[in-house]
Amino acid sequence: MAAWTDISGIRQKIADSSAEEVTASYIETIGKSKINGFTTLSDEAINTAREIDTNGHEGPLAGVPIAIKENISTKGLSTTCSSKILQGYVPPYDAHVIERLKAAGAVILGKTNMDEFAMGTSTESSHYGPTFNPWDMDRVPGGSSGGSAAVVAAGEAPVSLGSDTGGSVRCPAAYCGVVGLKPTYGCISRYGLISYANSLEQIGPLATNVADIATIMDVVAGYDKRDSTSINRENTYSDALKDDVKGMKIGVPEEYFGEGIDEKVEKAAWDAIGKYEDMGATYEKVSMPHTKYALASYYIIAMSEASSNLARFDGTRYGYRVDGDNWHVMASKTRAEGFGDEVKRRILLGTYALSAGYHDKYYLKALKVRTLVKQDFDKALANVDVLMGPTMPAPAFKIGEKIDDPLSLYLADVNTVPINLAGVPSISVPCGLADGMPVGLQIIGKHFDENTIIKAAYSFEQNTDHNKARPPEVA
Amino acid sequence: MITKEEVEHVGWLARIEIDAKESDAYAEKLNSVLGYFGQLDEVDTEGVEPTYHVADIVNVFRKDEVTGSMPQEEVLANTEHKQEGNFKSPKIM
Amino acid sequence: MVYENPDGVRIGLEVHVQLNKLNTKLFCGCSTNYHDSEPNTHTCPVCLGLPGSLPVINEKAVEFAIKIGLALNCSIVEQTQFHRKNYYYPDLPKGFQTTQYDYPIAGEGKVIIEGEDGEHEVGITRAHMEEDPGRLQHMGSIDRSKGTLINYNRSGMTLIEIVSEPDMRSPKEARRYLDKLRSILDYLDVFDGDLEGAMRVDANVSVHWGERVEVKNISSFKGAERALLYEIMRQKNHIRRGGEIVLETRHFDEARGVTISMRTKEEEHDYRYFPEPDLVPLRVADWVPKVRETLPELPDAKRERFMKEYGLGETHARALTTEIKLANFYEEVASKVDPKDAAVWVSDTLKGELNYRELTIDAFTVKDIVTVIELVTGNKITEQSAVEIIRTVLDDGGKPQEIVEKKGLLKVEDDIVAKAVEEAVAENPDAVADYLGGKEKSLNFLVGKVMQKTKGRADAREAREKVLAKLKE
Numbered sequence A: 001m002a003a004w005t006d007i008s009g010i011r012q013k014i015a016d017s018s019a020e021e022v023t024a025s026y027i028e029t030i031g032k033s034k035i036n037g038f039t040t041l042s043d044e045a046i047n048t049a050r051e052i053d054t055n056g057h058e059g060p061l062a063g064v065p066i067a068i069k070e071n072i073s074t075k076g077l078s079t080t081c082s083s084k085i086l087q088g089y090v091p092p093y094d095a096h097v098i099e100r101l102k103a104a105g106a107v108i109l110g111k112t113n114m115d116e117f118a119m120g121t122s123t124e125s126s127h128y129g130p131t132f133n134p135w136d137m138d139r140v141p142g143g144s145s146g147g148s149a150a151v152v153a154a155g156e157a158p159v160s161l162g163s164d165t166g167g168s169v170r171c172p173a174a175y176c177g178v179v180g181l182k183p184t185y186g187c188i189s190r191y192g193l194i195s196y197a198n199s200l201e202q203i204g205p206l207a208t209n210v211a212d213i214a215t216i217m218d219v220v221a222g223y224d225k226r227d228s229t230s231i232n233r234e235n236t237y238s239d240a241l242k243d244d245v246k247g248m249k250i251g252v253p254e255e256y257f258g259e260g261i262d263e264k265v266e267k268a269a270w271d272a273i274g275k276y277e278d279m280g281a282t283y284e285k286v287s288m289p290h291t292k293y294a295l296a297s298y299y300i301i302a303m304s305e306a307s308s309n310l311a312r313f314d315g316t317r318y319g320y321r322v323d324g325d326n327w328h329v330m331a332s333k334t335r336a337e338g339f340g341d342e343v344k345r346r347i348l349l350g351t352y353a354l355s356a357g358y359h360d361k362y363y364l365k366a367l368k369v370r371t372l373v374k375q376d377f378d379k380a381l382a383n384v385d386v387l388m389g390p391t392m393p394a395p396a397f398k399i400g401e402k403i404d405d406p407l408s409l410y411l412a413d414v415n416t417v418p419i420n421l422a423g424v425p426s427i428s429v430p431c432g433l434a435d436g437m438p439v440g441l442q443i444i445g446k447h448f449d450e451n452t453i454i455k456a457a458y459s460f461e462q463n464t465d466h467n468k469a470r471p472p473e474v475a
Numbered sequence B: 001m002i003t004k005e006e007v008e009h010v011g012w013l014a015r016i017e018i019d020a021k022e023s024d025a026y027a028e029k030l031n032s033v034l035g036y037f038g039q040l041d042e043v044d045t046e047g048v049e050p051t052y053h054v055a056d057i058v059n060v061f062r063k064d065e066v067t068g069s070m071p072q073e074e075v076l077a078n079t080e081h082k083q084e085g086n087f088k089s090p091k092i093m
Numbered sequence C: 001m002v003y004e005n006p007d008g009v010r011i012g013l014e015v016h017v018q019l020n021k022l023n024t025k026l027f028c029g030c031s032t033n034y035h036d037s038e039p040n041t042h043t044c045p046v047c048l049g050l051p052g053s054l055p056v057i058n059e060k061a062v063e064f065a066i067k068i069g070l071a072l073n074c075s076i077v078e079q080t081q082f083h084r085k086n087y088y089y090p091d092l093p094k095g096f097q098t099t100q101y102d103y104p105i106a107g108e109g110k111v112i113i114e115g116e117d118g119e120h121e122v123g124i125t126r127a128h129m130e131e132d133p134g135r136l137q138h139m140g141s142i143d144r145s146k147g148t149l150i151n152y153n154r155s156g157m158t159l160i161e162i163v164s165e166p167d168m169r170s171p172k173e174a175r176r177y178l179d180k181l182r183s184i185l186d187y188l189d190v191f192d193g194d195l196e197g198a199m200r201v202d203a204n205v206s207v208h209w210g211e212r213v214e215v216k217n218i219s220s221f222k223g224a225e226r227a228l229l230y231e232i233m234r235q236k237n238h239i240r241r242g243g244e245i246v247l248e249t250r251h252f253d254e255a256r257g258v259t260i261s262m263r264t265k266e267e268e269h270d271y272r273y274f275p276e277p278d279l280v281p282l283r284v285a286d287w288v289p290k291v292r293e294t295l296p297e298l299p300d301a302k303r304e305r306f307m308k309e310y311g312l313g314e315t316h317a318r319a320l321t322t323e324i325k326l327a328n329f330y331e332e333v334a335s336k337v338d339p340k341d342a343a344v345w346v347s348d349t350l351k352g353e354l355n356y357r358e359l360t361i362d363a364f365t366v367k368d369i370v371t372v373i374e375l376v377t378g379n380k381i382t383e384q385s386a387v388e389i390i391r392t393v394l395d396d397g398g399k400p401q402e403i404v405e406k407k408g409l410l411k412v413e414d415d416i417v418a419k420a421v422e423e424a425v426a427e428n429p430d431a432v433a434d435y436l437g438g439k440e441k442s443l444n445f446l447v448g449k450v451m452q453k454t455k456g457r458a459d460a461r462e463a464r465e466k467v468l469a470k471l472k473e
């Protein structure tokens, strides 16, 4: 399979040959992969494709292969959050998004690697070992949906699903030079997504181009009565695929170009904004003064929620188990061995932040700061259509570079976490290279205004060549 | 500053076994992060309401209608520790 | 009479009521009808806490909770929210219990019980909704078990936890409070109290106005009274020996009838409550008037009405209004026969016979008791025969009329009795002479003879009067 084929190209190939051949060619490519992007391949993929060939399928994704992040439940297919503690766990049910993909005719290729329990920015903390960036095998692919971004970038899957709690779709999209969308909170059902920080996260698609993002959104987004935070709202995302930003007002938060930003990243972002001006948009600088506090607020909330979400992994009903004299000892040993270091640190910090005596100082304070961060967005977006800035302050770093210094790893999320605190949508699109590594432009919209950011991203793609750049392995 | 003893207590609360050797290392790493979190003290949040949910919705319910359960075999499929249809664990105390 | 509470006993109760009359659990569509089923057959990803599953609130459960709150005279909260109560235990499949915290659905309220010195008010602190954990079975006793078996069929059932003020001053008052609570819940038709685990009690007990001790794991009302009697005695003895009562949690060992201290150090809880992010707030203020309309007449009101409308005494009215089914049964009977007669026969005789057999009022029909009452009040059968008919219906089945015929229970005609009296007096001159000579007992002998001759169908009282009259001639 020629790399970087988009969904319409794949549908054409299926019409010319068969869904089985298309799927088989992806499986062949994956077989030769060096990036460790997939954790588990589905035994069913070929059968599904064959069935589509035999019986036909009217769905918009009939025969289209897709890769799924390790934390999205797939019935009968191992789902471990790349953690030892979920070793051997096979969900007895499909996540809402998986049901929808299957109904649309998609072929699930397999599961993709991630930072353990989505806690990271590098996909290095996986129980399956790190995923490598297809642009430079010495570098991280970003995280936590590193596998989902890397396999798309490496041409091992045309599209994939990731999840974004504090940038986990957009960061690897930026680092791997693909497109990734974090939808508005409530846009896609979280039913079946294994929670890390439930008040912040959303499932999001990754693809090589904006049109495919819209196509996947048309399939997976929408109301699900099993998720109480799911919003009942109709929308057709592919309606937004128009090359038209004339009169669009762009806000550029000065805080997103703050201390520590890589010069080449900064230039690529400004060049992109300049391009928008050429295309008929206007921009103004805006200030979002609480951005500098967003990171601390985000991490406290995420860790607090995580400490509770991950309590169920106690060895009793599924997954890894270390025996002990009594249940509490069993649980403590199981969790000590089953979780990796970063996950344990976050659980401990979250437990601490919620505990008697510290609840108000950390947890409650973080939620109040969250309100202020959200108000920054409300104010900024009141006067402009979208906000823009670099997705990540620097290109992908070297594997192992930050692994022993959690704080430096957290600081990389400075531009992505405020979006999750506010619940607004954001898309990352390639906007150039810095020292041969991709740079992502982040386009942020109003609540449920995905269509405006999709339109902005699509127009950019139509008027630039950035998304034609390929990693050396694929080119 | 979180102490070694606090680390061990939090470890117990979180059911993560931490031995005395590890607790020092944990304390050091956790303190660097807690120090960073401390910058929130600078923010004036007087009169600011906490945001628990970004979506401003209330009253989401389901009807009291049975939608079915899983077969016992499927319920127990992910563990070897079972007996007569029950999950089995070590004694509690 | 004023009850002075000589031992300074204060009892507060936390009662967990399982709303087993809902069709489904609190957060998932699993059926609540698991009581006779195999383990782990009424579970799904949600109530098993499988990774990725999400809760959705059962609307009816909220309605039931409001109903209960109103029936306990509680204020209903305007807006609330479920919280996570974080602690580790194998019966909690998520590692936290979804419950309510700072805004319970029902706030302060009260119920009236029949206390040591007449009517006594017990304050309700709060009533909140929460999910039931699964069920643990210790292989052996809790402290020396080889392992634990876990069945999650119960996991996720809707509980209402009703917390009282420490307003009860004796185990008897605690028992009365529990009976009253059960009575009210029974009226609301929100639970079946006969099902296993439908009501579970934790108690706070203190003596001499001192420190309170929490007693957990009380599974029946009888158990509650026993546990409290034991615990009060234990505390008093401990103090008498110079000991001090400390705040602690004790476990009631039902089999041995004693309370055992649970280790206090590790029990030091830090539940790290925070709002459940997977559920959105509940705004229920608007529901209250509508739910209030669905409230039935409650036991206290019904008792008052029975006294007024049917002219019943307090004891009968109380006995007849404890259970809604019995109250309804009585009212149907009272519409067909004299209400006072109905009260005597339903409350005293029928209920007594039912209790003796551990049966409910469902075991008897209105039609049958009306027939029996009409036979007695129409002077067709004796009171003894009426009791016999009731017993026969309960033990062997059949209709009262058939039983009357089969057993020949119809009262004999007057002239037959008169004839029997005449014969008895004529045939037993010695007994007559003894009686007239002052031997009272001989009268009984003569009445016995009359009963023998009428094969017991004469009314004994009537026979006695007739013999007396004859002897005076």
Ligand SMILES: [Mg+2]
Residues within 6 Å of the ligand: C130, C161
């Ligand atoms: Mg409770």
Ligand SMILES: [Zn+2]
Residues within 6 Å of the ligand: C025, C028, C029, C030, C042, C043, C044, C045, C046, C047, C048, C156
């Ligand atoms: Zn269930």
